[in-house]
Amino acid sequence: MMHVFHTRMGVCGVDYLREALTSVKLLDSDASPGDSKPPKAVIAAARAIERHLGGSPQDLTGLAIDVAALPPFHRTVYEAARRIASGTTTTYGELAAAVGSPRASRAVGRAMATNPLLIVVPCHRVLASGGALGGFSAPGGAATKRKLLALEGAWPLVKSAPPPFDAARAVRHLSAQDDALGKHIERVGPLRLRVVPAPSLFFALGRAIIFQQLSGKAAATIHARYRLLFDDGVPEPEAHARLSDEQLRGVGVSASKARSLLDLADKSLSGSLPSLGALGAMRDDEIIDALTAVRGIGAWTVQMLLMFSLGRADVLPADDYGVRKGFQRLHHAREMPTPAELTRHGERWAPYRTVASWYLWRVPSDNEPG
Secondary structure: OEEEEEEOOEEEEEEEEOOEEEEEEEEOOOOOOEOOOOOHHHHHHHHHHHHHHOOOOOOOOOOOEOOOOOOHHHHHHHHHHOOOOOOOOEEHHHHHHHOOOOOOHHHHHHHHHOOOEOOOOOHHHEEOHHHOOOOOOOOOOHHHHHHHHHHOOOOOOOOOEOOOOOHHHHHHHHHHHOHHHHHHHHHHOOOOOOEOOOOOHHHHHHHHHHHOOOOHHHHHHHHHHHHOOOOOOOOOHHHHHOOOHHHHHHOOOOHHHHHHHHHHHHHHHHOOOOOOHHHHHOOHHHHHHHHOOOOOOOHHHHHHHHHHOOOOOOOOOOOOHHHHHHHHHHOOOOOOOOHHHHHHHHHHHOOOHHHHHHHHOOOOOOOOOO
């Protein structure tokens, strides 16, 4: 029996045997309605899949599946594939090694190509060697695979990396210049700052606009739904400019943020914003001046871009509550420092104020262990 339901990525159908899923498919829009009274467990599974495809990633590993009719090797591969967490990817070779057959990457590829349980057995998270996207047997092919990875936050394939400056030298400098900070650094341990390069400036600033004044989970859901408006799940200014207000409201983007995104798209298309590559030759203050011309983008947002996308070493977000609160706790002060006071004190941390900020974010409160 098949149960058919609608999702933000189109029509989906699940075949089932008693209360276990035997297949999950993406269907054409004119697919027949299917069984109108499936078991409660199947309805619950469909709702979980619908939420996942709607931009709110779910843990689908608990859904019951029936793969008893499939070859033993396929069953083993699918069991291992179900352990690939949302937001992460692996390769055919790595999956082959995980099932104890490191030379069987082609056999793993064949198993993925005939996977009857799309999304529940997440074959879209398996890539070709070198991180290449590879194929996808569902309707839409590779474009659908990109969309699925995008809504889970795993596309574009951008790997985090250590910052491009000498972290050990930065720590030594800060410890020598500030005794209190040095003792705190010793307690926290080595710098674990990671830099995640943005695929484009439009992508980075658009995400920042959507995330403003929202909890991380709510913002991530809206951003995932927003990305589903684009063919490959990657927002670009040309495609954004063609979106309607109704489409943006439909994925949860407020009217104010829609205006900011449109201004970002317009400025990107007009060439009034520097390219992501051009930022490398600009000073921090020049970048802040250029990017805060966009509606809804303030200095703090650009500072986060400088620190965590560009890996700049000497950024001090003096208005940031967490940095100011960390400084207050570190020095056991009655009040938080003003941004101006923090800026003056922070001069001794140059040229590694980014590193100082990272450690200040990690000063525990009085009732937390040090």
